[in-house]
Amino acid sequence: MADKAYLILEDGAIFEGTAFGAAVEVVGEVVFNTSMTGYQEMLTDPSYGGQIVMPTYPLIGNYGINADDFESRRIQVRGFIVREDCEEPSHYQSERTLHEYLLAQGVPGIAGADTRAVTRRLRTRGVMMGMVTRDAPDAALKRLQNAPRYGNTDFVKLVTTEAPYAWKEPPHGEAPPLSITVVDMGVKYNILRNLQSRGCRVRVVPSTTSAEDILSTGPDGVLLSPGPGDPALLGYAIQSARGIIGKLPIFGICLGHQVLGHAFGGTTFKLKFGHRGGNHPVKDLKTGRVYITAQNHGYAVDGDTAPRGVEITHINLNDGTVEGLRHKDLPVMSIQYHSEAAPGPLDNVEMFDRFVEMVRAEGGGRRAKRK
CATH class of the missing domain: 3.40.50.880 (Class I glutamine amidotransferase (GATase) domain)
Incomplete structure (x- = not known):
């Protein structure tokens, strides 16, 4: 059974899901993207440096990862939050799954999170710092509150x-x-x-x-x-x-x-x-x-x-x-x-x-x- 993982926002909100990708803890500014396709381009877009990215479209990973759709030499996002991670992609160009790609690049993901609730919160309160972790939320929140702010770093x-x-x-x-x-x-x-x-x-x-x-x-x-x-x-x-x-x-x-x-x-x-x-x-x-x-x-x-x-x-x-x-x-x-x-x-x-x-x-x- 997959481990639990948490998206913790700096205002104290906690969203639980299932861990996939790398087993590491990251901090970044949490943002959402409303595109229905293009998750591979999102992951490798350098403009996402320092950010934890969440597509609002619920099904991610269904056409896998291929060699033609990279926009830079590596994954640029700090973490990736999805409603559903497709574990069995179907596309003639697919070479590996989203989980395998994140794992190989050392980037954590969370599947099964309530991405609609996160989006509504960010729209109402504004983007904010967040953490992807498999640790106990209370202890992790303290580390998040002491982390550097996104707007203070030259990414x-x-x-x-x-x-x-x-x-x-x-x-x-x-x-x-x-x-x-x-x-x-x-x-x-x-x-x-x-x-x-x-x-x-x-x-x-x-x-x-x-x-x-x-x-x-x-x-x-x-x-x-x-x-x-x-x-x-x-x-x-x-x-x-x-x-x-x-x-x-x-x-x-x-x-x-x-x-x-x-x-x-x-x-x-x-x-x-x-x-x-x-x-x-x-x-x-x-x-x-x-x-x-x-x-x-x-x-x-x-x-x-x-x-x-x-x-x-x-x-x-x-x-x-x-x-x-x-x-x-x-x-x-x-x-x-x-x-x-x-x-x-x-x-x-x-x-x-x-x-x-x-x-x-x-x-x-x-x-x-x-x-």
């Missing part, structure tokens, strides 16, 4: 690449390839794939790379990636972004969007329970068109602090928060949602086309053509 430095590397070569096309530098604050593989498929040579650099070092390699454009945690802690990334603005085209996604907001002189704030899922409606203020987007963030840019010269391009129709920015005179744009999806709808991959068009309009690719 980007824990997920970024240690050294620069080149992504796969782009396919041959009529236009010369673009040289794009991706600042890795928690980049997902599907962002790199989308750039590569559009004729970009992609170089990924650590989050702490200075503007001078980025500019010295002569890229045609820069992408600031998504990632975990509070953007206000990323002074080094904000300073680097300021040094690139006006010198190269820039595209920021999610955390990269928030970093650009700070670089422009704005501020960010923490959302009560965040936006995490594949069904968030976002309105393009220029066209009036509404997109269904994939999102995964707990902070947002304060629209009231947007400086002169920067316009809000997109808003979230659920709560009115800022979902996109654009500089009126410089080739700089950003979005809060995930145009690369993985998981989620593919309605917004055109944002990569816009970025490539912006880079080419600024003369991108000419250097490669001269060579």
Whole structure:
């Protein structure tokens, strides 16, 4: 018989379930995701660094784990909470079960938890710190209360690449390839794939790379990636972004969007329970068109602090928060949602086309053509 396991929240709430995955105790910020599929992408999304993740969809693990749907080199979540863990997945690509994957990566899970009750609590009271444990709840709660807070830790430095590397070569096309530098604050593989498929040579650099070092390699454009945690802690990334603005085209996604907001002189704030899922409606203020987007963030840019010269391009129709920015005179744009999806709808991959068009309009690719 499987051991009991507990999800303990910092407000004292205790949710019992059955342990699966690794037999370890972890602490993290507890968040929920409303996507019905894509648990493998969730697990390997670096934006979940430092968090215990809970899908609201009840049946998880039913198509197993395969080699094609990873979004980074390892599991990034601290723990995984599900209503039901499917122990016998059925899919032609499946190579192992969810339990086997968590066990191999040293990550604990809880099955059989009342995920609906946890979701309602987080929506009402806001996201909070929590613990996954097999220990007695009373003793574990004391350890949880003494644990470091999520908002005080720079998780980007824990997920970024240690050294620069080149992504796969782009396919041959009529236009010369673009040289794009991706600042890795928690980049997902599907962002790199989308750039590569559009004729970009992609170089990924650590989050702490200075503007001078980025500019010295002569890229045609820069992408600031998504990632975990509070953007206000990323002074080094904000300073680097300021040094690139006006010198190269820039595209920021999610955390990269928030970093650009700070670089422009704005501020960010923490959302009560965040936006995490594949069904968030976002309105393009220029066209009036509404997109269904994939999102995964707990902070947002304060629209009231947007400086002169920067316009809000997109808003979230659920709560009115800022979902996109654009500089009126410089080739700089950003979005809060995930145009690369993985998981989620593919309605917004055109944002990569816009970025490539912006880079080419600024003369991108000419250097490669001269060579």
